[in-house]
Amino acid sequence: MSVLSSIRNSLVPVHRAGYPFIFIGLAGIVGLSIVSTFLAWLAVIVTVWICYFFRNPRRTTPVEDGVVVSPAEGRVSMIAEVLPPSELALPAELMLRVSVFMSIFDCHVNRAPVSGRIQQIAYTPGRFLNADLDKASEHNERNAIALETPYGPVAVVQIAGLIARRIEHWVAEGDHIEVGDRFGLIRFGSRLDVYLPLGTPVCVAVGQTAIVGETVLARLGGNTAAQRYKTS
Structure with a gap:
């Protein structure tokens, strides 16, 4: 198995309902990085949590x-x-x-x-x-x-x-x-x-x-x- 396949299999998909919030988070990271590195890192944490919240894992039913x-x-x-x-x-x-x-x-x-x-x-x-x-x-x-x-x-x-x-x-x-x-x-x-x-x-x-x-x-x-x- 290739490294790329291993990474793909280890990542949990994100549901498309979360895309707008993730884009807002990414925009916030870019904008806040101009103002404050500390605030930019807070935005990174929030954006990562948003990705986690909207995770859409496969299940065996x-x-x-x-x-x-x-x-x-x-x-x-x-x-x-x-x-x-x-x-x-x-x-x-x-x-x-x-x-x-x-x-x-x-x-x-x-x-x-x-x-x-x-x-x-x-x-x-x-x-x-x-x-x-x-x-x-x-x-x-x-x-x-x-x-x-x-x-x-x-x-x-x-x-x-x-x-x-x-x-x-x-x-x-x-x-x-x-x-x-x-x-x-x-x-x-x-x-x-x-x-x-x-x-x-x-x-x-x-x-x-x-x-x-x-x-x-x-x-x-x-x-x-x-x-x-x-x-x-």
Whole structure:
């Protein structure tokens, strides 16, 4: 393997959503270098952190039927039985909610927790409370996506946090999405909630670190361990 190939394989790609911020950072480095070397180095540190924040690593996702993977990278902050988001046209019945909190140091590219057809996408403006709080599910700015699966309705909700000021998604109603596919991003610091049919066996615990697109949160229908994978 050549040196160039080794370097390429060791670098983590940056998502294109981060390009404008990186360009601003580079411009800041050039501009501040004229004024102060110290400030220019601070701009270098900030720009490197921006590249790190918008990293878009490849993941190996289990694709067995019924598997639910983490849509976010971070800490499993809550597991609870709650009603689904009111903005989605889902039955007003209790569902299992698994929440994953992303700090500003976690990968913020979001991936589909399950395979299914997107029935509805509902954006709700709101506040910017700490995303680690339970009430953030109802009061914060969020983007909810309802998915139709063979096991019943599943929802994934992107929730803005204290310093998050932009929620992005790259899917549309009617689209079919496969488990592990990239579907959105939140900047900077936030949370994702996954709503599953009540009684779904959970495979994680509160406090556990989840890897986006890889960690199995639950198994719809109680299916056995996944044996097929994809890398994307």
